[in-house]
Amino acid sequence: MPKIVDHDQRRAEICDAVLGLIARGGSRTVTTRSVAKATGWSAGTVSHYFDSRDELVLGALRRAAELHEQELGRLLADRGLAPMEKLHLAVRATLPIDERGVALTRVFLDYYADAANCAAVHAEVMRCLVRWRGLIERLVEGCKDDGSIVSSRDSATLAVELVALTDGFALHALLDRAFMDRLVENDGIRIGFLDDTWHPIESGVGRVS
Amino acid sequence: MPKIVDHDQRRAEICDAVLGLIARGGSRTVTTRSVAKATGWSAGTVSHYFDSRDELVLGALRRAAELHEQELGRLLADRGLAPMEKLHLAVRATLPIDERGVALTRVFLDYYADAANCAAVHAEVMRCLVRWRGLIERLVEGCKDDGSIVSSRDSATLAVELVALTDGFALHALLDRAFMDRLVENDGIRIGFLDDTWHPIESGVGRVS
Numbered sequence: 536m537p538k539i540v541d542h543d544q545r546r547a548e549i550c551d552a553v554l555g556l557i558a559r560g561g562s563r564t565v566t567t568r569s570v571a572k573a574t575g576w577s578a579g580t581v582s583h584y585f586d587s588r589d590e591l592v593l594g595a596l597r598r599a600a601e602l603h604e605q606e607l608g609r610l611l612a613d614r615g616l617a618p619m620e621k622l623h624l625a626v627r628a629t630l631p632i633d634e635r636g637v638a639l640t641r642v643f644l645d646y647y648a649d650a651a652n653c654a655a656v657h658a659e660v661m662r663c664l665v666r667w668r669g670l671i672e673r674l675v676e677g678c679k680d681d682g683s684i685v686s687s688r689d690s691a692t693l694a695v696e697l698v699a700l701t702d703g704f705a706l707h708a709l710l711d712r713a714f715m716d717r718l719v720e721n722d723g724i725r726i727g728f729l730d731d732t733w734h735p736i737e738s739g740v741g742r743v744s
Numbered sequence: 745m746p747k748i749v750d751h752d753q754r755r756a757e758i759c760d761a762v763l764g765l766i767a768r769g770g771s772r773t774v775t776t777r778s779v780a781k782a783t784g785w786s787a788g789t790v791s792h793y794f795d796s797r798d799e800l801v802l803g804a805l806r807r808a809a810e811l812h813e814q815e816l817g818r819l820l821a822d823r824g825l826a827p828m829e830k831l832h833l834a835v836r837a838t839l840p841i842d843e844r845g846v847a848l849t850r851v852f853l854d855y856y857a858d859a860a861n862c863a864a865v866h867a868e869v870m871r872c873l874v875r876w877r878g879l880i881e882r883l884v885e886g887c888k889d890d891g892s893i894v895s896s897r898d899s900a901t902l903a904v905e906l907v908a909l910t911d912g913f914a915l916h917a918l919l920d921r922a923f924m925d926r927l928v929e930n931d932g933i934r935i936g937f938l939d940d941t942w943h944p945i946e947s948g949v950g951r952v953s
Binding site for chain 2: 645
C-alpha cells in the first residue's frame with residue numbers, strides 16, 4: 536500500500552515545531568536545520584513544505600493566528616458559558632501564561648516589528664488583527680445582548696480597545712518576569728466592563744463588582 | 745581659538761538623526777553612512793561616537809527614553825495643570841501622533857522584539873519600562889492626593905496597568921493606519937479613572953464623566 540501523507544497535517548506539525556522553537560528561544564533559533572531536528576524529519580522534507588526560513592516563520596505566524604482564532608471560535612460557540620465569561624477567557628487565551636501563549640506573543644511581537652518595514656508582513660499582521668478584533672466584536676455583541684455590557688459605543692470600537700489593552704498586557708508580560716508571574720499566578724487577568732470602559736480586575740484585590 | 749566641541753550635544757544630535765531615520769523608514773535604514781548623511785558629518789565622525797550600527801540604535805533607544813522621561817518630568821513639575829490632566833498628557837506623549845512619537849514607538853517596538861533574544865537589550869528595555877512606570881506612578885500619586893483617583897489598589901499596580909494599556913494603543917496605532925488616524929484626529933486618547941479602573945474616553949463619544 537502506498538504511504539499516505541496528509542500534507543496539511545504535516546505542514547501544521549512543522550509550524551507547531553517552529554512555534555515551540557520561538558517560544559523557547561525566539562525566532563532567531565528558527566532554521567530549516569533546527570526545525571528538522573525538532574520534528575524528526577530531514578531538512579529536505581522541511582524544505583519541501585517551506586522553502587526558506589522566512590516562509591517557516593510566516594507559516595508559524597499563520598498557524599499561531601489559526602490556533603488563536605480556533606480557540607476564540609470555540610469560545611464563541613460554547614453554549615455553557617455566559618458572554619462575559621467568554622470574553623474573559625478570550626483575553627486569557629491571548630496572554631503568555633503557557634507555552635502556546637508565549638509562542639503566540641513572541642511570534643506576533645517579531646512580526647509587529649517587521650511589519651513596520653515590510654508591506655507583505657504588514658498585510659499579514661493586519662489580517663490577523665482584523666480577524667482577532669472581529670471575533671472579540673462578536674463576543675462583545677453577545678455581552679450587549681445579555682446586558683453584561685451597556686454602552687452607546689459600537690462593538691467594533693470596544694473590540695479595538697480591548698484588543699489593544701490585551702496586547703499591551705501580553706507584550707509587557709513577555710518583557711517583565713514579575714508582571715508575567717502575576718498573570719500566571721492569577722490565571723490571567725479578569726476583564727470586566729463597567730461604566731462604558733474595560734476593567735482589569737485583579738483577583739481579590741480592588742474588585743469593585 | 746581651538747574649536748570647542750560639545751561631545752554630549754553631538755552624541756544627542758546623532759541620536760536624534762537616528763530617531764528621524766527610524767521614524768521614517770524603520771531601524772533597518774540605520775547605518776553609519778545613512779546617519780552621516782542625515783547629520784551632515786562624515787562617517788568617521790559618526791563612528792567616533794558610536795562604533796557600530798548596534799551602538800547607534802542602542803544610543804537612539806536611550807535618547808528616546810531620555811526625551812520621553814524629560815517630557816514626563818516636565819509634566820510632573822508643572823504647577824499649572826491638574827494631576828489628571830498631567831496623566832492625560834503623559835499618555836498623549838507616548839502615542840505615535842507626531843514624528844517624535846512614531847520614532848519612539850518604532851524604536852521601542854524593535855527593542856521589545858530584540859529583548860526576547862538578547863539579555864543586554866532586555867536589561868535596557870526593562871530599565872526604560874521601570875522608569876516610565878515610576879514617573880506614571882508619581883502622577884497617579886498626585887491624582888490620589890487630589891482625589892481624582894480613588895482606589896484601594898497601590899499606585900505602582902495602577903501605573904503598570906496604565907503603561908501596558910498605553911503601549912498597547914501605541915503599538916496598534918503604529919500597525920493600523922485607521923486607528924492611528926483616529927488618535928491623531930482626537931489629539932491622542934483621553935484617559936480617565938473611574939470605579940477603580942482606567943477609562944479611555946473618546947472625545948465627545950460615550951463620555952460618562
